[in-house]
Amino acid sequence: MIIVFLKEILDNFRDRRVVINTLLLSPLLGPVLFAVMMSFMSKQVSERMEKPLELPVVGAEHAPNLVGWLERQGVIIQPPPDDPEQAVRDEEFEAVLRIGPDFADAWNAGRPAPVEIIADRSLRYTGTTISRVNGYLATYNAQIGNLRLMLRGVHPDLTRPIDSQILDLSTPTSRGGQVLAFLPYFILIAVFVGSMHMAIDTTAGERERKSLEPLLITPVPRWQIMAGKLGATAFFALASLALSLVAFVVSMGMLPTAEMGVKLNLDMAVAARAFVLVAPAALLAAALLIILAAFAKSFREAQSYVGLIVLVPMVPSLWLMIDPTKAQYWMTWVPLLNQNVMIVELVRGSEIAWSWYAATILSTSLLALLLAGIAATLYNRPRLIFTSG
Amino acid sequence: MIQAEKLRKTFDKGRVVAVDEVSFTAQDGQITGLLGPNGAGKTTTLRMLYSLLAPEAGSIRIDGVDPLAEPLAIKRKIGVVPDSRGLYDRLTARENIRYYGRLHGLDRAVVESRIDALAAVLDMGEFIDRKTDGFSQGQRVKVAIARALIHDPGTILLDEPTNGLDVMTTRSLREFLLQLKAEGRCVVLSTHIMQEVAALCDRIVIIAAGRIAAEGTAQELLERSGADSLEDAFVRLIGSDEGLLA
Numbered sequence: 001m002i003i004v005f006l007k008e009i010l011d012n013f014r015d016r017r018v019v020i021n022t023l024l025l026s027p028l029l030g031p032v033l034f035a036v037m038m039s040f041m042s043k044q045v046s047e048r049m050e051k052p053l054e055l056p057v058v059g060a061e062h063a064p065n066l067v068g069w070l071e072r073q074g075v076i077i078q079p080p081p082d083d084p085e086q087a088v089r090d091e092e093f094e095a096v097l098r099i100g101p102d103f104a105d106a107w108n109a110g111r112p113a114p115v116e117i118i119a120d121r122s123l124r125y126t127g128t129t130i131s132r133v134n135g136y137l138a139t140y141n142a143q144i145g146n147l148r149l150m151l152r153g154v155h156p157d158l159t160r161p162i163d164s165q166i167l168d169l170s171t172p173t174s175r176g177g178q179v180l181a182f183l184p185y186f187i188l189i190a191v192f193v194g195s196m197h198m199a200i201d202t203t204a205g206e207r208e209r210k211s212l213e214p215l216l217i218t219p220v221p222r223w224q225i226m227a228g229k230l231g232a233t234a235f236f237a238l239a240s241l242a243l244s245l246v247a248f249v250v251s252m253g254m255l256p257t258a259e260m261g262v263k264l265n266l267d268m269a270v271a272a273r274a275f276v277l278v279a280p281a282a283l284l285a286a287a288l289l290i291i292l293a294a295f296a297k298s299f300r301e302a303q304s305y306v307g308l309i310v311l312v313p314m315v316p317s318l319w320l321m322i323d324p325t326k327a328q329y330w331m332t333w334v335p336l337l338n339q340n341v342m343i344v345e346l347v348r349g350s351e352i353a354w355s356w357y358a359a360t361i362l363s364t365s366l367l368a369l370l371l372a373g374i375a376a377t378l379y380n381r382p383r384l385i386f387t388s389g
Numbered sequence: 390m391i392q393a394e395k396l397r398k399t400f401d402k403g404r405v406v407a408v409d410e411v412s413f414t415a416q417d418g419q420i421t422g423l424l425g426p427n428g429a430g431k432t433t434t435l436r437m438l439y440s441l442l443a444p445e446a447g448s449i450r451i452d453g454v455d456p457l458a459e460p461l462a463i464k465r466k467i468g469v470v471p472d473s474r475g476l477y478d479r480l481t482a483r484e485n486i487r488y489y490g491r492l493h494g495l496d497r498a499v500v501e502s503r504i505d506a507l508a509a510v511l512d513m514g515e516f517i518d519r520k521t522d523g524f525s526q527g528q529r530v531k532v533a534i535a536r537a538l539i540h541d542p543g544t545i546l547l548d549e550p551t552n553g554l555d556v557m558t559t560r561s562l563r564e565f566l567l568q569l570k571a572e573g574r575c576v577v578l579s580t581h582i583m584q585e586v587a588a589l590c591d592r593i594v595i596i597a598a599g600r601i602a603a604e605g606t607a608q609e610l611l612e613r614s615g616a617d618s619l620e621d622a623f624v625r626l627i628g629s630d631e632g633l634l635a
Contacts, residue, residue, distance in 0.1 A: 003488070003491040003492055004492070007477075007480075007488045007491075010480070010484070011477055011479050011480055012479075014479035014480070014520075015479055209475055209476070209477070209478070210471075210473030210474070210475040211473075211475030211476065211477060212475070213441065213471045213473060213475060214469065214471050214473075214474075214475045214489075214533070214536070214537075215475070215492075216441060217439050217440075217441065217464055217467075217469045217471070218464060218489060218492040218493060219461045219462075219464035219465045219492075219493060219494070220461075220492050221461065
């Protein structure tokens with residue numbers, strides 16, 4: 001068993017493609033992608049928030065006071081395009097403010113004076129601009145409204161029967177957890193992708209090279225041969241996992257988290273716990289992939305099966321992203337879902353009961369061992385040895 | 390010594406009868422040739438001998454041991470050069486052989502000295518430490534043979550050993566097989582090449598369409614068929630010239 005294990009490790013370390021794929025690309029892809037994306041996003045958001053708002057105004061002459069107030073707020077008023085609707089549709093401007101000719105009449109009569117923000121909400125990048133324009137108008141609205149009430153001797157607070165405020169209990173760490181919500185997905189992908197090549201090479205690859213038959217003529221029980229292959233695959237999965245976690249810790253450490261108002265709870269101690277939590281999933285991935293690949297006749301066929309299986313860890317991650325529900329105890333008994341839940345809880349910095357750890361590790365290990373058991377008996381089937389005759 | 394008794398094996402749920410009623414004996418210190426056209430059931434017979442396939446009927450004894458009952462014991466007794474050589478391209482010849490030596494449970498030191506001895510006998514010194522990727526057929530066969538002999542087995546099974554070899558390599562391989570015979574081992578090889586059995590084999594077992602067509606020494610086969618050459622004898626004994634041209 002050990003001999004098979006060592007040979008497979010040596011054999012695959014000789015293959016530069018495998019080493020690059022497993023030990024470099026797959027663990028690094030997630031963190032790098034993630035880090036670049038995050039820093040880009042935070043930069044974009046802050047740039048949009050801080051950059052002076054440029055706003056074309058149609059009919060500025062109908063409301064000189066409003067326009068003047070906007071200018072004092074730092075808004076750069078621009079001359080309007082000839083056809084504002086078309087200009088927005090053509091994405092020349094993110095938003096155009098239109099003040100109707102009856103603005104002054106309505107204003108003077110004390111009726112709500114109409115203004116329009118022309119924008120296309122389906123364009124996601126315009127969201128910040130629209131809400132900024134809206135925000136300025138709401139502030140102006142409130143100021144004028146209060147002044148009008150005071151002129152009539154009414155205290156403005158009378159219009160606010162309720163003073164509601166949100167007491168935000170989120171901490172920088174827990175907000176950081178939100179940022180790291182898709183960390184589990186990247187980690188599980190690293191585990192699956194990391195073990196993928198090894199699983200195929202040791203089973204379907206062995207068959208394609210026609211070295212399976214001589215191998216099975218050696219006086220080694222077949223389950224031991226399979227166990228060696230499984231061990232080597234799991235080893236690569238674990239290596240991939242460990243590297244991926246380290247890469248995440250390093251790359252997240254380089255993010256400008258303070259500016260984003262978050263603190264990422266992702267140091268080596270957290271990574272170590274995540275490793276322990278995900279380690280059984282590495283065996284699970286190895287066994288699952290080996291079972292599939294062992295049925296394939298060739299490397300290529302195996303790759304097409306296995307490519308689909310790599311989507312499996314995505315399912316719980318996506319589900320949690322689309323429908324973010326409260327982490328519950330039962331979830332820790334569902335392999336792969338539990339890794340997702342636990343990593344999210346871990347990076348939120350919340351206290352996690354030992355029973356949750358135990359359930360996660362136990363349930364995943366049990367399923368992994370079950371699959372490993374199935375994998376170990378695969379070579380007892382003659383059909384799997386002679387597919388070509 | 391190998392004793393095979395009325396072996397039967399079918400594939401595809403009994404629709405294809407690969408081997409039926411195959412019985413023969415291979416003695417120690419002799420080379421026994423399984424001769425037959427392509428698809429006659431030679432490889433299937435050998436696979437049953439080295440316990441990779443279980444016969445549906447019949448029995449096998451190798452030195453008195455039943456491969457069905459004790460597959461691991463059988464695998465320690467025999468050395469097999471299968472039809473597909475199946476080397477690991479990323480490993481050197483030495484590493485390929487060493488892997489099998491270790492799988493046979495041999496000590497590292499024993500494995501190394503055996504590899505050196507086999508490399509000398511098989512004239513592998515030139516390529517023993519090169520990766521097998523890009524090896525010629527002859528070099529591959531040599532590695533496969535060394536791999537099969539790493540545990541010094543008393544019984545050696547070779548499936549089409551000279552397939553794809555040039556004349557010189559074939560000659561040296563024959564000499565090597567005769568040497569194994571001289572050491573008192575039981576050598577069984579399958580082939581569809583007439584000259585090979587004529588040059589090498591003490592006993593010839595002709596298999597056609599999964600059955601034994603004839604068995605005996607070259608001389609006996611000639612007498613029995615009344616033919617002048619072994620090739621004619623072969624054609625008469627299997628009742629057709631099917632497969633000979635392949």
